[in-house]
Amino acid sequence: MFRGMNTVSLDAKGRLAMPARYRERLSNDFGGRLVVTIDLDTRHRCLSLYLPTEWDKIEQRIDGLSGLNEHVRRMKHLLIGHANDLELDGIGRVLLPQELRQYAELEKQVCLVGQCKKLEIWSQDNWLGKRDEWLEQVHEQGELPEELRTLAL
Numbered sequence: 335m336f337r338g339m340n341t342v343s344l345d346a347k348g349r350l351a352m353p354a355r356y357r358e359r360l361s362n363d364f365g366g367r368l369v370v371t372i373d374l375d376t377r378h379r380c381l382s383l384y385l386p387t388e389w390d391k392i393e394q395r396i397d398g399l400s401g402l403n404e405h406v407r408r409m410k411h412l413l414i415g416h417a418n419d420l421e422l423d424g425i426g427r428v429l430l431p432q433e434l435r436q437y438a439e440l441e442k443q444v445c446l447v448g449q450c451k452k453l454e455i456w457s458q459d460n461w462l463g464k465r466d467e468w469l470e471q472v473h474e475q476g477e478l479p480e481e482l483r484t485l486a487l
Contacts, residue, residue, distance in 0.1 A: 335385070335450070335451070336356070336448035336449060336450060336451070336452060336453045337448035337450065338448045339445055339446065339447050339448070339461075340353045340445070340446045341445050341446075341458060342444055343442055343443060343444070344430070344440060344441070344443075344444055345427075347429065348429055348430050348432060348435050349428065349429050349430070350427060350428055350429075350455070351425075351427045352422060352427065353446065354426070357422065357426040360385075360422060361426075364386060364387070366421050366422030367419065367420070367421055368383055368384065368419075368420045368421075368428060369386055369389035369417055369418065369419055369420065370382070370383050370417070370418050370420055370431075370434060370455070371389075371413050371416045371417040371418070372412060372434065372438070374409065378460060378464050379437060379438045379439055379457075379460065380438050380447075380454045380455055380456045380460070380461075381434055381437075381438045381440075382454055382455075383446075383452060383453040383454070383455055384451070385452075386419075388451045388452065389417070392413075393414060396409060396413060396414060397410075416434065416437075418431050418434065438455060438457060438460075439459075440457050443457070443458035
């Protein structure tokens with residue numbers, strides 16, 4: 335459902351206006367509900383925004399893992415412990431919790447980056463820097479990995 339990149343502004347209260355192309359479907363099909371949590375990739379700080387149906391699948395899988403494993407417990411603490419239910423307001427905005435905004439270094443300009451089943455929320459500066467870094471890595475590596483060579487791009 336989510337693809338493309340949108341640059342949007344956070345207002346002074348930390349509300350993010352959902353792009354119009356997502357707003358109607360989110361309201362009609364999902365009651366305007368979303369779930370946000372931190373992204374576990376430690377090489378960058380961003381947030382992951384899920385539809386409730388997708389998040390429920392993830393949460394059930396995580397909850398089904400053994401809590402005796404230290405890595406599993408850590409993942410539960412980080413992903414589920416930071417998960418917040420969000421709801422679109424009357425004009426299509428969601429309020430991002432302050433703690434999550436601070437974690438992801440979100441200020442005025444943010445980028446929503448579609449990743450099919452989720453949206454990533456990045457600070458604009460972090461996104462542009464990481465995008466340029468990844469493009470440079472692709473250029474330096476030259477050849478695509480085997481699993482990408484069969485795609486007709």
